[in-house]
Amino acid sequence: MTIPAASQDPEETVYVVTPQLIGEVADALRDRDDARARTLIRPLEAPELADLLEALGPDARGDLIRLIRPDFDPELLPELDETVRDEVVAQLPPGELAAAVHELDSDDAVYVVGELEEGQRRAVLDELPAEDRIAVEQGLSYLEYTAGRLMQRELVALPAFWTVGNAIDHMRGESDLPEEFYDIFLVDPRNHPVGTLALSGLVRNRRGVRLSDIMDPDLTVVPVTMDQEELAFLFRQQDLTSAPVVDPDGRLIGVITIDDVVDVIDEEAEDDLMKLGGVNEDDLYRATMATMRARFTWLFVNLWTAVLASLVISQFEATIEKIVALAVLMPIVASMGGNAGTQTLTVAVRALATHELTPANALRIVWKEVLVGGFNGLLFAAIIGMIAWAWFSAPAIGGVIALAMVSNMLIAGFCGIAIPLGLDRIGIDPAVASTVLLTTVTDVIGFFLFLGLATWILI
Amino acid sequence: MTIPAASQDPEETVYVVTPQLIGEVADALRDRDDARARTLIRPLEAPELADLLEALGPDARGDLIRLIRPDFDPELLPELDETVRDEVVAQLPPGELAAAVHELDSDDAVYVVGELEEGQRRAVLDELPAEDRIAVEQGLSYLEYTAGRLMQRELVALPAFWTVGNAIDHMRGESDLPEEFYDIFLVDPRNHPVGTLALSGLVRNRRGVRLSDIMDPDLTVVPVTMDQEELAFLFRQQDLTSAPVVDPDGRLIGVITIDDVVDVIDEEAEDDLMKLGGVNEDDLYRATMATMRARFTWLFVNLWTAVLASLVISQFEATIEKIVALAVLMPIVASMGGNAGTQTLTVAVRALATHELTPANALRIVWKEVLVGGFNGLLFAAIIGMIAWAWFSAPAIGGVIALAMVSNMLIAGFCGIAIPLGLDRIGIDPAVASTVLLTTVTDVIGFFLFLGLATWILI
Structure with missing residues (x-):
């Protein structure tokens, strides 16, 4: 929403791309009423147009892309969701795509080209002016998800010995400045950053003051190879708005601004x-078949977990045949273990991602989670024990399920934290593999404990 | 990490609060070696000290708070996790706390005071200088999680008819400017914002240029009552770095900067x-008992879900007694339904939070999820049908489990999206209640379908 000054209405909603607008555009496109569709989308800026494209169905989306192609806004590209961008890009010939990339900031250009498929990427690079091509190729030479990919090459670096007046005069004369910037970087003759100066520091000082006297010499320097997760951590922890990026020799080669980091934080x-x-x-915009394929793998892994649990149950078929109440009650033990473990797991995975869970406090947190699991296990053991006793008029069944419950919840608490910690230690992303491992443990152990104890005590 | 310019080492890690440091500080505190502890924490800035406090165990944390109290850094307060801040605040008398709040920016001051308990809040407000007290009380008069609570009152607003020279001279003379700011707001005589000017726009223009000629008149104005989720959406969508906040009469009363919004995005x-x-x-830092109590409620709700599923199973005791293989296989149907539904649910909850799932595309997405669930259901029905057939040498059991599987996965796909959509429609947070509702459905229906079909077909 960019409210023109004349019509400021604080009650106006921030969501410009309303269901109503989406419906009207879809109708206009279906009726081939290009003029009406054009009128409807005229007020939209790139981010809003991106939202509209994402919200439309595949057919309407294709029509809209065709409609906007003649005066294509390059800023649209970095705003789009990956799936939708692929559709847009597929309709643009390499020449038009290269022209769009040429208009983008260097970080956005690297991002958009980096997301293209190999053949298309080559074709677009060939169409780019030499200067752009070299810049984009150099950007692409850095590993994905590192500072090198996120950084912008456009920045303002000035000699530290200059005065405020020098700086302001220079910027007034210079046409090649980044469109917006927050900080000026001060460098020594070898182009090593030696300090930063917020623009607000520049404008509040007199012309004769030396930049080196008002700069902040406490630099937070980012190596070009830094992983974007570390980068996000750094920006959040230090409340940075921008940070200089240096090559292995310590020379200033780019800048990372907070808006790039917002995207990283969001993604993470x-x-x-x-x-x-x-x-x-996030596969919201994916086609049905692609979504199905992507989700199949995870379900397939889970199928074997479930089959494994069934194998455990089948060891106790004789017991279940004698006391069918066990079949009725057994899912409760497994399910409570799974839920308790998931609670711990969620906290642990997030704490690992934010670097709040470290070797320094791991032991203490593991111990705490075991205690939480154990205490809650005792409570739920008492509750379910009484329910089972009353339900089947059999105190022994109540005792067995209580014993199984407290043990499984204790183990769930331990595994809920130990599994992600262990995976993290051996370099596997705990968010991906923890859940399935945990469910396997809580199901298998839950069924085994309950049915095993029942066989031992009741038979 | 603030690498001093002299020792820039791009390979140095960004994590200053290393496990080693935490261990050394904990040792020093345990040995009552205050001098050593002081030396260890001297290089730390407020955010790092906050991390250290959070990483220490409760005892060491208490000791460290005692140690830093004499020269307490007010900036520590907004950096701390809620649980840990409560511990710090409990050790500071109202006078010292008020002195610390006085040093903070207005948004941080409102935040810190707002998080205090009623009695303590009153005591701190009484100790604050009148001007601060009024500002904080006014901030607190806005609803939590709205722009009013997040905004900073310190801002630079200048008359739109001024020139670049006027502006720079004014800022050089003014000592009461915010410490750092990115944008200048231009106002009309009634204090209504009419445009913004990035500082980079100011420094690149000549002194004689009128601000109204270089300002950006397309203002994104935030009403003071705007919810922080809408605010985060707005900042992300428009790539804003700051936005003016206006009262119901449209007068400029504050500014929201991107660093406040980063915290909101993160939290959300x-x-x-x-x-x-x-x-x-996130209860990582909570005491064991508090964590246990907080998690108990959720587990308690889930217990009744599990009991409900058991009630369904108990309706089929006679069938299970005859064919015990059913007890072995039944968890597979329920578990696959739960997993497939959770996949859909996760995407739906996130898409609702980011406003990507709206009434405009809801029907299409529901249909897609039903298709995905149905197709995958068919595949897994075939796989599990053959497994069951081979395992129990009974093609009929294979047929029953296949039928139950495809139906349950189809229902799971539908419920995975319909439940969060429905909850959202009636104003309940879908993230809280969706999972338990979904599991209830997939368990109850999974068991019912499988055992019901078995009773009907096999008996």
Whole structure:
């Protein structure tokens, strides 16, 4: 929403791309009423147009892409969801795509080209002016998910010995400045950063003041190879708005700004959420078949977990035949273990991601989780023990399920934290593999304990 | 990490609060070696000290708070996790706490005071200078989680008819400017914002240029009552770095900067993750008993879900007695339904939070999820049907489990999206209640379908 100054209405909603607008655009496209569709989308800026494209169905989306192609806004590309961007990009010939990339900031250009498929990437690079091509190729030479990929090459670096007046005069004369920037970097003659100066520091000082006297010499320097997770941690912890990026020789080669990091923070938390839910990535806009294939793998792994649990149960067929109440009650033990373990697991996975769970406090937290699991296990053992006793008028069944419950919840608490810690230690992403391992443990042990104790005590 | 310019080492890690440091500080505190502890923590800035406090055990934490109290850094307060901040605040008398709050920016001051308990809040407010007290009380008069609570009152607003020279001279003379700021707001005589000007725009223009000629008149104005989720959406969508906050009469009363919004974005994604995992909030630093109590509620609700599923099973005791293989296989149907539903649910909850799932595309997405569930259901029905057939040498059992599987996965796909959509429609947070509702459905229907079909077909 960019409210024109004349019509400021604080009650107006922030969501410009309303269901109503989406419906109207879809109708206009279906009726081939291009003029009406154009009128409807005219007020939209790139991020809003991106939302609209994402919200439309596949057919309407294709029509809209065709409609906007003649005066294509390059800023649309970095705003789009991956799946939808692929559709847009597929409709643009390499020449038009290269022209769009040329208009983007260097970080966005690297991002958009980096997401293209091999052949298309080559074709677009060939169409780019030499200067752009070299810049994009250099950007792509850094590993994905590192500072090198996220950084912007456009920055303002000035000699530290300059004065405020020098700086302001220079910037007034310079046409090649980044469109917006928050900080100025001060460098020594070898182009090593020696300090930063927020623009607000520049404008509040007199012209004669030396930059080196008002700069902040406590630099937070980012090596070009830094992983984006570390970067996000750094920005959050230090409340940074931008940070200089240096090459292995310590020379200033780029800048990372907070808006790039917002995207990383966003992605990371979403990543953990999706992985814990058993989905590779947010597949809202994916086609049905692609979604189905992506989810199949996870379900397939889980099938074998479930079959394993069934194998455990089948060891006790004779017992179940004698006391069928066991079949009725057994899912309770497994399910409570699974739920208790998932609680611990969720906290642990997030704490690992935010670097709050470290070797320094791991032992203490494991111990705490075992205690929590054990205490809650005791409570639920008492509750379910009494329910089972009353239900089947058999105190012994109540005792067996109580024993199984407290043990399984204790083990669930321990595994809920030990599994992600262990996976993290051996370099496997705990968000991906923890849930299935945990469920296997709580199901297998839950069924085994309950049916095993029943066989031992009741038969 | 603030690498001094002299010792820049790009390979140095960003994690200053290493396990080693935490261990050394804990040892020094245990040995009552205050001098050593002081030396160890001297290089730490507020965010790092906050991390250290959070990482220590309760005893060491108490000792460290005692140690830092004499020269307490107010910036520590907004950096701390809630649980740990409560411990710190409990050790500070109201006078010292008020002195610390006085040093903070207005948004941090409102936040810290707002998090205090009623009695303590009153005591601190009484100790604050009148001007601060009024500002904090006014901040607290806005609803929690709205722009009013997040905004900072310190801002730079200038008359739109001024020139670049006027602005720079004014800022050079003004001592009461915010410490750092990115944008200048231009206002009309009634203090209504009419445009913004990034500082980079100010420094690149000549002194004689009128601010109204270079300002950006497309203002994104935030009403003081705007919910922080909408705010986060707005900042992300428009790539804003700051936005003016206006009162109901449209007058400029504050500014929200991107660093406040980063915290909101962070919290939100974490909130959804935690709620889906069945935890109220990140309770890593909570005491064992408090954690236990907080998790008990969720487990208690789930217990009744599990008991309900058991009630369904108990309706088929006679069938299970005859064919005990059913007891062996039945958890597979329920578990696969639960996993497939959770995949859909995770995507849906996240898409609702980011406003990507709206009434405009809901029907299409529901249909897609039913298809995905149905197709995958068919595949897994075939696989599990053959497994069961081979395992128990009974094609009929294979047929029954296949039928139950495809039906339950189809229902799981539908419920995985319909439940969060429905909850959202009636104003209940889908992240909190969706999982338990979904599991109830997939368990109850899974057991009912499998055992019911078996009774009907096999008996």
